[in-house]
Amino acid sequence: MIPDKSNKDFIVKVQFIAIDDQGRIKKSDQNLIKFTEGTQIVDVHPFFESLITYFDHKSDHIKLDCVNMFDHSYDIEVITHKDNTGVIILRDRTDFYDRIQKIAQKRNESLIFNEVLELKNNMLHEKEAFKTKFIQNFAHEVRSPLTLISAFSSLLLKGELNLDQTKLVEAVNEQSDKLRKLMDDIIELSQLKKGKPEIINTPFSFLELIESIHLNFSSKISISSNIFEMSVSQDVPEFLIGDKRRIEQIISNLIENALLYNSGNKIKLEISENNRRAGKSSLRFVVHHQGLVPEDLENRHLVKDIEKIEPEGLSFSIVRELVDLMDGSISIKKIDNNSTQQIINIRVSFPLHNVEIPVKETKTAQQYNFTDKVRVLIADQNSTTQFTALKVLVSTGNFDTVVYKDPKELLEAVEKHEYDLILISSSISQIDAVELIGIIKEFANDKNKSIPIIALTVRTSKEDIATYRKAGFKDVVKKPYTDDELLNTIYKRLNLKKFL
Template sequence: MTPHLDINPQNSQIIVLDENFQVISSNDIIFNLKEGSSIEQFHPFFTQVDLYFESEEKKLNCVEIHDKLLDISFSKNASNRTIQLVDNSVFYSRLQEIAQKRNESYIFNEVLELKNDMLEEAASFKNKFISNFSHEMKSPLTLISAFSSMLVKSDLPLEQNKLVEAIYEQSENLKKILEDIIELSFLKRNQIELNPETINFIEYLENFKFKYTTKASNLGFSFSLKIGSQVPEYIEIDKRRLDQILTNLIENAIYFNNGENIVLTVKENQRRASKASLRFKISGEGVIPETVASNNLPELSSDIQIKGLGFSIAKELLDVYNGSLYIEKDESGNSVQVANLRVKVPLNVDIPKAAPTESPTKPTFSEKAKIIIAEDNGITQYTAIKVLVNEKNFNTIVFSDPRDLLNAVENKDYDLILMSSSLSQVDAIELLNMIKEFANDHNKKIPVIALTTESDKKRISEFKKSGFKQVVQKPYTDDELLESVYSNLKIKKFI
């Protein structure tokens, strides 16, 4: 900062001092100084005044003395010393104003950056927490879900059966909440893959209607579907994602429904070339709280907000499709969920016919299949053993140490391996490669199924690419595990 020195007789004071720094004379333009008074006593700035007469530093700019901003120069000759004070308060005040604005802006930006960093850190912590939390929840939930499912099918007294049914139902609800949390966490991180396919949209909606008509009648109300005449017969969309959007919105309507009927209305807003904008309206008799509609990432503190998860997921998914979701009120004050979705309408439709699906068979084996459970989590071990042993078709052996597992596949023949995503910190893919290398010829060909808490699609795809026949995600039910085992075994061998 080089000051513009505005020296004129009106703003410059000359003070002459003796060798003891007492005032000999002063023109008192700025301050009144008594003749004979000590300059050192006038202001603390002058406490070490002697230094400035001896030093090379003969001038100090912008020194605040008694509310004035001064430039101060020192000089001496053989008999006395002179101090010149120049009042540049006006100039420095202007500089001060500029510096004030600049610094305030810097500090504001710094604080903003810090807040942003903190928010990012919090989001990262939250995602990590969700990931760890869901991972830890999956194994016990698998046990509860699988065992309660097994118990429901057994011959329990009616009262006990009802109790177990309640446990099963709640564990399924818990499973859904867990899946929703994970799903939302993925969506928030934009880790979403879309797999569009051409579907018969009208048929799809009719199936949807069938599903919810059944559910609604069980709950004591009705479900109806209205399809606008312009709605395209075929659309291109990720069917799973469309399922998620509609299911979440209808479940939301069911939860808050107080009346007798829920209506899903589907219309076409507009169509241009091969793109159509579709409108889905879900109406019923009930009011959806604003907390549900406004929460982008609901807190898990109350039941209402947990239900809001579905709405948030639908909203995030619609964002992916450049769509929108909002809640409006009908004439009676009931909530209507409105979703707008942009889809591609294929010009030429060529849909491969779906192969008829076979329901998994559960035959009685004449010879028990030998199944390895490679798992170091006690809960998962116990769940898998119990589910398999209950079938009476399997002999199971558990390994929690990779070395024991490799030793076993080298020396004895087995029929299938159920493997955790890691065993004593050895990754499943690595372990599978070692099995392929060290197992005997028979075991090199047996199916290996991964049992995992992983939700990341890339990771699941890696499992499949590396040679796992199937990936079963936790939490699974007994039926899901058995279906996977039966469908991968060469059944003929055991009948």
């Protein structure tokens, strides 16, 4: 064995083979391959047949790397002489090339893995983008008719109806609220799954909140001849500092979930305080109801794809996401064969001193009798939402309205005529509301450049509202809206003294 110094990590066996001018083996040290002297080199292995051509061309020195013969890998040198004899040198580099192959294979596997991972990531992003787009389109299509139902049922309840008519309209109004909540739940859950939303911590009256929840569900549950009870421990803080909307959402969704699976005649909410320290109160919410929930309901929050969540699991999935957001805990406990408790613990800050809680604005629109009518331009291509906004405004007797669904006609109108208010839907003829308001500001006459413009839209995230504000919208009304929500927003933005 002759050590090869070309690579210090491997000991390489070397074999020398002397060849005469006829291609016969003159002599060999037999270190690697057994050769019989006097035989033709080409008879040992087909590869050697290619080497004979080098002798014919009088090549002086040839090197060939990684030649596979007899399940081994060789580096081969061929040295020829002027008399057409020569020497073939074999170096067994099998271990070296096996190691190189393994390294290359691992590198290729790593590259393939990274490419597969990137492909999966791209597919996930595309899936999420498609899902977000689908939800947006779904919201847009459903909110338009739901806006009409919500606004018109609210208008009808303010009119002169007999008892049977009132109950029918109340039922329609209640079901539209359910649809509205279901749609909001789907959109809310999609947003929660996308990332960690912001928690808005402000002081609020916790006792007023739970009294409002009690009043709302007492009347709602009584329709089905059931009873809603609420028990609040005396040590629960009167005021809290937290996200009031999220806390209300947690409690309401728990009760809604109990309503869904309730088989008895009573649902009970218990609120107590676990402990209080470091300016925070650990609150415990327990909702009792008769009947059992699906065994896998508690773990449905682990499902990442919204499309795999059953409709009846939406409320609980949202509660789970919100509780996790507040670093709380949630569990479902079976009391006996036909009784269930939903238990939540969350930590919320409470004020150490007296706080002033802003007075809650009334939701009912104030009645006005304008001496001059408000000239309103409505830009909307959807006939349903056109009719809804038009009917709400006309019902007050205070507005003189005109509707445009063609951008060209709209721009001609703001250039030639004067208005007091413009309502713009999300988009018209595929022109986005943000782009449209920019064009209006450019083409409008001096009078119309300064009037309030309000967006009627399904896009009401914090980022969307900031975009609308930056573009020049004075306010945003979320679809579906009630008549009071639309009118209150308009009255807030108008200079009322001008019309009274």
